[in-house]
Amino acid sequence: MLLQDTLTRSQKQLSPIDGKTFRFYCCGPTVYGPAHIGNFRTFVMQDVFRRALETGGTRTLHVRNLTDVDDKTIRDSQAAGKSLKAFTDQWRDKFHRDCEALACLPPHIEPSAVEHIPQQIAMIETLIEKGNAYTSEDGSVYFKISSFPGYGKLSHLDERELDLGKTQNERANSDEYEKDSISDFVLWKARRDEDGENFWESPWGQGRPGWHLECSAMIAEYLGDTFDMHSGGVDLVFPHHDNEIAQSQCACGGDFAAHWFHIAHLLVDGGKMSKSIGNMYTLADLKEKGFTPMEVRYVLIGAHYRKPLNFTLDSLSGAKEALAKLAKAAAKLADNIGSEMSLPSADFGPFQAAWDSLNDDLNTPGALGGIFTGLREATKLSGKDAAAALAGLNRILKALGITLPEILEDTAEIPADIEKIAETRWAARSGKDWATSDKLRDELQELGWSVKDGKDGYKLTKI
Ligand code: AMP
Numbered sequence: 001m002l003l004q005d006t007l008t009r010s011q012k013q014l015s016p017i018d019g020k021t022f023r024f025y026c027c028g029p030t031v032y033g034p035a036h037i038g039n040f041r042t043f044v045m046q047d048v049f050r051r052a053l054e055t056g057g058t059r060t061l062h063v064r065n066l067t068d069v070d071d072k073t074i075r076d077s078q079a080a081g082k083s084l085k086a087f088t089d090q091w092r093d094k095f096h097r098d099c100e101a102l103a104c105l106p107p108h109i110e111p112s113a114v115e116h117i118p119q120q121i122a123m124i125e126t127l128i129e130k131g132n133a134y135t136s137e138d139g140s141v142y143f144k145i146s147s148f149p150g151y152g153k154l155s156h157l158d159e160r161e162l163d164l165g166k167t168q169n170e171r172a173n174s175d176e177y178e179k180d181s182i183s184d185f186v187l188w189k190a191r192r193d194e195d196g197e198n199f200w201e202s203p204w205g206q207g208r209p210g211w212h213l214e215c216s217a218m219i220a221e222y223l224g225d226t227f228d229m230h231s232g233g234v235d236l237v238f239p240h241h242d243n244e245i246a247q248s249q250c251a252c253g254g255d256f257a258a259h260w261f262h263i264a265h266l267l268v269d270g271g272k273m274s275k276s277i278g279n280m281y282t283l284a285d286l287k288e289k290g291f292t293p294m295e296v297r298y299v300l301i302g303a304h305y306r307k308p309l310n311f312t313l314d315s316l317s318g319a320k321e322a323l324a325k326l327a328k329a330a331a332k333l334a335d336n337i338g339s340e341m342s343l344p345s346a347d348f349g350p351f352q353a354a355w356d357s358l359n360d361d362l363n364t365p366g367a368l369g370g371i372f373t374g375l376r377e378a379t380k381l382s383g384k385d386a387a388a389a390l391a392g393l394n395r396i397l398k399a400l401g402i403t404l405p406e407i408l409e410d411t412a413e414i415p416a417d418i419e420k421i422a423e424t425r426w427a428a429r430s431g432k433d434w435a436t437s438d439k440l441r442d443e444l445q446e447l448g449w450s451v452k453d454g455k456d457g458y459k460l461t462k463i
């Protein structure tokens, strides 16, 4: 696969450094509220990336962290009157449910900052020993950016006009680090009153790690000093990822990430969707408006990841229509097969162009277009050819993480004997013969069909 690399600003062919497994890290969510669909643009694109590699036969190791201690999680857990753990566990679980609804594969490893305090302390000790960090009067520890000549290479700091109001001798203590200034940044934050019970013992006194450090420590633990790729939304390029590079390369040596994959923002009315601005949509908000998570996923992959995507409710209605059209064409293709079996295939058939798009800098809109073009050809086929085309379609849909449940379910053929049992059951139920009705429901269940009753009839669904 060819993919744009933020550091070199060029497209590079991806292949695992160790020749076996493509090992990559994604900065995960801060678990202090529901993730918004802007966050999910990033997570869904990372999921498509992983699915595409796996579909192409590359094994992956996907590590994504949970930020469960920072200024925001502490502030909001206290406002909610909960312990930090109870508070962040609740939002972690919600995040997992949303990811599942959006068909995002769970990462292979999901470490959390709180679970890796000793590793973070050890990294700070190394940085102090090597002269890259220093302690301040209050017991905080800062990274000294002048000690790392390559500082800012990812965001091309040397080419940018920055607010140099903060000089390299000044420091930033907040996790919400100003985007356009450079300063030494905090590695260990001395305990403050507002932290409450959220502090740990360290060689520098009580406190907690700064936000940038956790990713470096967890990467060292699970991926070592050199790994295949690092990813996040574009807002993380600077300072977060530049700071990670500084911490990791100074502490561990190595090349750190061989490739940088950044996803452009989801916008609302031309501005960034963000919780602090209050213009965010969650999956729950959109469900309430009658949209499914799959429709949300379709919108999110409908634009190229390097271009900002302006979110509108109209685009969700468009996704609903496109998915229905797709499902109808897929059902027609399935119909054309007749008695042939659809076998898993390593081929994409009429969907080769869609697959090629996906491998060309993860061109998801190109891939979706290629699916519709492919379907126009595929639906003209029959028998074995239709079966092969359907296998190709299933492969490309899987690579994009698209499922078409409702319509395929509606068009599933119901065998005559199943229909007969269901009708007998409906008659028994209408006559209030509950015992027979229940017995026949169990019988259907055993035969692999579930039955749902409505006011005027029933609906059979293949289990
Ligand atoms: P956070 O929970 O704020 O740490 O963000 C989790 C991920 O979502 C990070 O990779 C962010 O860069 C990304 N992100 C945040 N806002 C947006 C947005 N509006 N569009 C796309 N990605 C975003």
Ligand code: ZN
Binding pocket: 026, 027, 028, 215, 240, 244
């Ligand atoms: Zn990170």
